[in-house]
Amino acid sequence: MKREAGGDSDRAGEPTRPVPAARENGAPGAPRTAAVPAQRPQQSPGAPRPTGGAPVRQGAPARPGAPRRTGARRVRLTVSRIDPWSAMKMSFLLSVALGIALVVMTVVLWTVLDAMGVFDQVNGVIGQVVESDGQQFDILDFVGFTRVVSLSIVIGVVDVILFTAIATLSAFLYNVSSALVGGVNLTLTDD
Template structure:
């Protein structure tokens, strides 16, 4: 580090931060009576960032919504299977079939040809559950992707949604 002489017109060299060096050079003796600087107290401040969601990638939304709807389908299928097994074990479907059969019998011994026991068979109940679940997967995935595209169109017009993020403590 060079110290300019009084007749030298060159500016003093800058320190590592780009500003002129403050204080004595390394290795120089400290002036008498000076105290070492105290360490600054660390205070907890919450940092905040103001961001704008200006675009949502439709392909990423499609993949995410497909996976989420697939997981929901599996949960739905397992829940229906467990509930069906519990109700079947309690005899609810047999009692329902007997009640419907008693209600549909004719007065002179003629029966209306319905078979309520087949309505509540495990294959039919779980088959309809699978059909509704597959339809839900397709619809949720498609609607989520279309919603992402519509958001992108609206965000081009108005600039998106402003979000403020703050650092958690």
């Protein structure tokens, strides 16, 4: 085998493969072959390039002779520490969302009960049971819209403060107990 003259200088160290050449003078017999550099297979831009030796096969095991896993992978992790600052921020945001949901739920519930005439029926029942001299009982004096909404806002603010403080304190307590017993073990799968 001989190498073609005038080949690319950057392909000097690449492996070669025989390529049939044209027959000389139409003489019968075996065709003459010439060695030319082997062409590289086309790779996508993001694919890993082989560093030398055997080409990289997609889906091949990382180590030769290693068994290929067929089921879901399982990873065992340990939660060893919770950052109190992040626990406080997350609990604050979640408790604010719950407080807003509480106020909206209270407004919707009061509006639905008023539209159904529940307050008028309660006034009629209590008026029949407790009849006093000239005074009429009105339940809206106790559960009026402004009173109910303001009470739900106060409860929401108290909940925000309590939930934030409890979550931060819980993070501190978890860190102390995790230092003693090692934390919570979790097993995660990629099903």
